[in-house]
Amino acid sequence: MKEVKIETKVQVFDDVNELPENVQNLMKAAAEARDKAYAPYSKFKVGAAILLENNEVITGSNQENASYPSGLCAERTAIYYAGAKYPNTKFLIMALTASSNNQITDKPIPPCGACRQAIAEYEIKQDQPIEIYFMGATGKVAKSNSLANLLPLGFDRSFL
Template sequence: MKEVKVASVLEVFDDLNELSNDVQQLMEKAIEARKQAYAPYSNFQVGAALLMENNEIVIGSNQENASYPSGLCAERTAIYYAGARFPKIRILKMAISAGSKMKLSEKPIPPCGACRQAIAEYEIKQQFPIEIYFMGETGKVAKSASLKNLLPFLFDNSVL
């Protein structure tokens, strides 16, 4: 038996002001999208914004359903829309803002496991890393240089 240690490396910024202007603007789009989320059951709102290689910005917000599995997360809403609208254009950056209507979210909130797998599919398909920035409603912002950093044991088509 051999023990293997796996670690993720993130950059953490104290607030939005430490980010470059383009990432600040992308995060503002994610915040706007979060405020438009349809989350009547969980009261947990998430917004995502993608910067495409053609400088288009694609947004998504979580969309809940009384039949819980029928809802869709903000990250997947945005990434699937980008894939449908710009199938041959790379995704360069993703910004995510998440928060609960029940309490203030000040810590960075990363994508869920299902979203990580969906983002992985696009990162593998485009053969180019997607920078991922995530935050709560306010406070620190975390940056991952690639989805592979957030999901080191990703499932891909090499095992099929």
């Protein structure tokens, strides 16, 4: 037996103002999308914004349903819309922000597992990393240079 250590590295910024201007603008777009979320059950609103290589910005917000599995996360809403509208355009940067009516969200909130898998599909498809910035409603912002940092033992088509 051999033990293998897997590490994840992210950069952490004290707040949005430390980010490059283009990422600040992307995070603002994500916050605007978050404010449009439909989250009457969880009271947890998420917004996503994706900068594409053609300079288009695609946003998405979480959309809940009384039948919980029928809802969709903000990340996947944005990803699937971008994939449908611009099928051969690379994703460069993704910004995510989440807030809750039940508690203060001032720590970086990463994408859920299902969203990580969806992001991984596009990162693998384009054979290029996607920078991912994520935060709560306020406070610190984390940056991952690639989805592979957040999902190091990912499942992809090579296993099929």
